[in-house]
Amino acid sequence: MGTVEKAVSLLKLFSVPEPEMGLSDLARKASFDKATTRRLLMALTRHGLxxxxxxxxxxxxxxxxxxxxxIRDAHFPFVKIALPIVRDLAAQTGETVHLSEHSADALLTVHVELSARANRVNVDVGQTLPLHATASGLAFLAFSRSEAVGRYADSVLEAFTAHTVTRRERLMDTIRLAASRGYSESAQGYEEGVHSVAAPILAHDGYAIGTLAVAAPVSRVDGAAASLHGQAVVRAARLISGRLNGEPPARG
Amino acid sequence: MGTVEKAVSLLKLFSVPEPEMGLSDLARKASFDKATTRRLLMALTRHGLxxxxxxxxxxxxxxxxxxxxxIRDAHFPFVKIALPIVRDLAAQTGETVHLSEHSADALLTVHVELSARANRVNVDVGQTLPLHATASGLAFLAFSRSEAVGRYADSVLEAFTAHTVTRRERLMDTIRLAASRGYSESAQGYEEGVHSVAAPILAHDGYAIGTLAVAAPVSRVDGAAASLHGQAVVRAARLISGRLNGEPPARG
DNA sequence: AATAGCGGTTCAAATAATGAACCGACAAGG
DNA sequence: CCTTGTCGGTTCATTATTTGAACCGCTATT
Structure with missing residues (x-):
């Protein structure tokens, strides 16, 4: 592992529930020597990271x-642009809606609107979602370059539940279905009891850069509800894609 | 320079006006070899930075x-807390207001409300402000530990304009004045034609962690206006300090 | 067809990272 | 009050990584 990657690994140890740590703690969690850890931290400190x-x-x-x-947000205001649309979708469906962005071969949850209902799906901002086991991931793959999809499908696909798709052929079928419908569906592929639909957010070139998903308890989702959520999430995701690519907001 | 610091230097080359660059460009600006630059970039890319x-x-x-x-903002919501107060101050004064946070021996601009007037001061988010040459920096030093001030005053003070304070004694006098008034004032010390007043945002221990500043074209600022801006910026900065340290927002 | 720039790659040489052992300080426990 | 464990931090001989000149193939200009 290169020195730079070690330094970044240290940054990644900080989280919402644990935003502060001592030197020995950091060294232990990262499995680096204390001296090394400290040198890396000093280098990061010198630059204010x-x-x-x-x-x-x-x-x-x-x-x-x-x-x-x-600086990034000023140039690429993903959350800012998507926010009102995400909120509308959450209000329409009454379920938890989450927005993700592609980063380093996974999807990074960048915003969540939680359902107001008592029995709801909880998602944390900052959580990373595997591409093969979540509706978001499937929607992303369905609108990715086929070489990238092939490479990913060839990697080892971890099983998170008994329902997780891990065989390459099943995955490719699921992706093809999502591509033809415009949205993906996943029941309990990542967490038991959770049903999700997701649609891709597309760049100007037609390839996905992120996803929008509606997640609900399986008990509340029948075929009709799934289809409704699917259509709603596609509409919302298209709106976001449009505005990201310079299309003006619709009037009224 | 360590490898980690080189990698971070690369990150720092991105800015609001120039958020995207090619490999050769980055290598040239950082004065690193192209191969080195690329290896660093790849390491950062692997982690999504x-x-x-x-x-x-x-x-x-x-x-x-x-x-x-x-993750940081969830733990330390500086901008979120300050935002409404910054906006009020901008509305009150009609001038550009900017909020800065201390980081690595400089002040980092974290939010800007631009004046609505045609002739206004422009500040970019992400810009770093030297401590001796800006109203923000002077306000910060005026409320910093005296050892830290001494150390900074002993370093080489770059002259940005003909008005920049570079002599240690003048700097200490200016700091003392700011400390007694509660706000600092700087006319054209960093950029020609710009007048600024600033007040410190204080932590629980009474030392500054950031600053709030009002910046206006010198042509629009006489003694009376400077004094008004000074008092307004002190009030606003105190409000922010109070809320950061757990004091509830005032009613009405 | 020649030139110059781009992104990206290679590998011997040079430089930087590493970590066991150490320090002084502090806190808990017998 | 002395032991034990942990903390943050430092040292320096050993070791492994970073480095960069030269290279490739490609594209745009001239």
Missing amino acids: VEQDADTRRYRLGAGVSRLAR | VEQDADTRRYRLGAGVSRLAR
């Missing part, structure tokens, strides 16, 4: 990461 | 930086 509390000596993510994110 | 456009082969900041920023 990490900061150290003056009192507790614990480390946390620094203002530099916010700065970088702002 | 950088992404490469499939068509143009140009590089840009990736979704990973947004993810890290969300």
Whole structure:
């Protein structure tokens, strides 16, 4: 593992439930030597990607990461553009809706609107979703370059539940179905009891850059509901794609 | 320079006006070898901190930086808390207002509300402000630990304009004035034609963690206006400090 | 058809990263 | 009050990684 990747791994140890850690803790979690860990942290600190509390000596993510994110968001305001549409879809369906962005061979959840119902699906911002086991992933693959899909289908497909699609041929069939319908469907492929439909958000070139998904408890989803959610998520995803690619918002 | 710092330097080359670059361009700007630059970029890409456009082969900041920023913001919602107060101040003064956070011996602009007027000061999000040459920096130093101020004052102070304070004694005087008034003032110390006042945003321990500033064209600022801006920026900065440290928003 | 730029790759040489052992400080327990 | 364990941090001989000149194939200009 290269030095740079080690440094980035350290950054990735910070999370919403654990946003601050001491040196030894970080070293243990990353399985790096304490001296190494410290040198990496100092390098990151010098550039503001990490900061150290003056009192507790614990480390946390620094203002530099916010700065970088702002630069990116100014150029590619994915969440900002999608937000109103995501909210509309959540209101329409009454179910949990989540928005994901492609990153490093997975989908990164960047926004969630939780259902108001007591029995609902919970998704965390920052969670990464595997491509073969979630509706979002399937929708993404269905609108990806075929070489990339082939490469992914050839890799080892982890089974998260008894329903996870792990055989290459079944996966390719599922992807083809999603491509022809415009949206994907997955029942309990990643978590037991969860049903999801998802549609791709497309770049100007017609390939997916992210996905929009509706997730509901299986108990609440029959064929009719699934179809309704599917059509709604496709409409919403198309709206987002349109605005991302410069199409003006519709009037009224 | 360590490998990690080189990688981070690459990230820092991206900016709001130039959010995408080719390999050779990046290598030239960073003064790294093309092969080195590419290896660093690949390491960053593997973790989603950088992404490469499939068509143009140009590089840009990736979704990973947004993810890290969300983790940090969940724990330390500086901008979110400050935003309404920053907007009020912008409305009150009619001038450009910018919010900065301390990071790696400089101030990082994390939010900007631009004046609606045709003749206005422009500040970019992500811009870093030197501590000795901007109103923000002076306000920050005026409320920093004296050892840190001493160390900074001993370093080489770059002159950005003919008005930049570069002599240690002048700097210390300016800082003392800011400390006693509660806000700092800088006329054309960083950019010609720009007048700014700034006040510190304080942590629970009373030391500055960031600043709030009002920037206006010198032509529009006389003594009375400067004083008004100064008082307004102090009020707004105090409100932000209070809410950051757990004080509830005032009613009405 | 010649030139110059681009993104990307190679491999011997050079430089940087590594980690076991160490320090002083602090806190809990006997 | 002395032991034990853990903390953050440092040192330096050993080791493994980074480095960059030269190269490739490609595309656009001239």
